[in-house]
Amino acid sequence: MSYGTTFPLWRAAAGDAWQAYTRHPFVEAMRDGTLPRAAFLRYLVQDYLFLVHFSRAWALAVTKAETLDEMRACAATVHGLLDQEMQLHVETCAAEGIPEADLFAAREAPQNIAYTRYVLDAGHSGDLLDLLAALAPCVLGYGEIGARLSAEAEHPAYADWIATYAGADYQRSCREVGALIDAAVARRLGTVPETSPRWPRLCARFDMATRLEADFWGMGLAE
Numbered sequence: 001m002s003y004g005t006t007f008p009l010w011r012a013a014a015g016d017a018w019q020a021y022t023r024h025p026f027v028e029a030m031r032d033g034t035l036p037r038a039a040f041l042r043y044l045v046q047d048y049l050f051l052v053h054f055s056r057a058w059a060l061a062v063t064k065a066e067t068l069d070e071m072r073a074c075a076a077t078v079h080g081l082l083d084q085e086m087q088l089h090v091e092t093c094a095a096e097g098i099p100e101a102d103l104f105a106a107r108e109a110p111q112n113i114a115y116t117r118y119v120l121d122a123g124h125s126g127d128l129l130d131l132l133a134a135l136a137p138c139v140l141g142y143g144e145i146g147a148r149l150s151a152e153a154e155h156p157a158y159a160d161w162i163a164t165y166a167g168a169d170y171q172r173s174c175r176e177v178g179a180l181i182d183a184a185v186a187r188r189l190g191t192v193p194e195t196s197p198r199w200p201r202l203c204a205r206f207d208m209a210t211r212l213e214a215d216f217w218g219m220g221l222a223e
């Protein structure tokens with residue numbers, strides 16, 4: 001999965017951290033069906049809270065945008081998060097007897113706070129590129145994981161989760177976010193962004209968010 005031209009450069013700069021995130025033991029246990037249900041639910045409850053803060057981060061991106069096209073793309077993501085992506089969490093948890101009010105009131109894990117507030121701070125202290133570099137591992141990493149697991153899954157236990165992220169709708173939104181990033185980079189850094197003095201900091205943002213994603217999986221596995 002390339003999702004544009006900027007993402008592969010950031011992914012390569014993150015090196016081994018990218019594999020540690022996208023091939024984390026939690027991911028591999030969804031692939032082979034050995035992930036304990038309790039670990040998945042612990043992850044899903046935290047992920048609901050995560051998506052609340054990610055909706056805020058994409059809303060911040062609307063205010064950091066410089067063009068109407070950027071605003072539309074970020075606003076569409078806010079809408080998709082609030083009205084579609086969180087449904088997987090709400091429905092899966094409801095089927096396990098966990099109502100949505102309990103999800104909203106759940107206590108945030110430190111790994112969740114670290115990741116979501118890091119992304120929000122990247123946006124508050126920087127511009128749209130700083131924010132997008134911190135958001136990219138989440139959106140595009142799940143696109144990569146979903147596509148791989150749908151080809152490699154050995155067990156149906158987590159088929160709904162995999163289908164959400166491997167599905168055509170989600171894969172299209174990954175391509176759209178990839179295009180948003182490419183256009184935002186070209187607009188602000190020109191056609192050879194790797195030579196910009198800002199480039200190393202954007203790579204560092206992407207790298208840190210990638211490490212925080214791996215820690216988020218680890219939180220799901222911790223008893």
Ligand SMILES: Cc1ncc(C[n+]2csc(CCO)c2C)c(N)n1
Nearest residue numbers: 047050054077081138139142173216
């Ligand atoms: C820890 C964690 N990381 C990434 C995602 C996936 N995700 C989060 S926000 C967003 C953008 C809207 O399409 C996507 C795809 C998740 N659910 N949980």
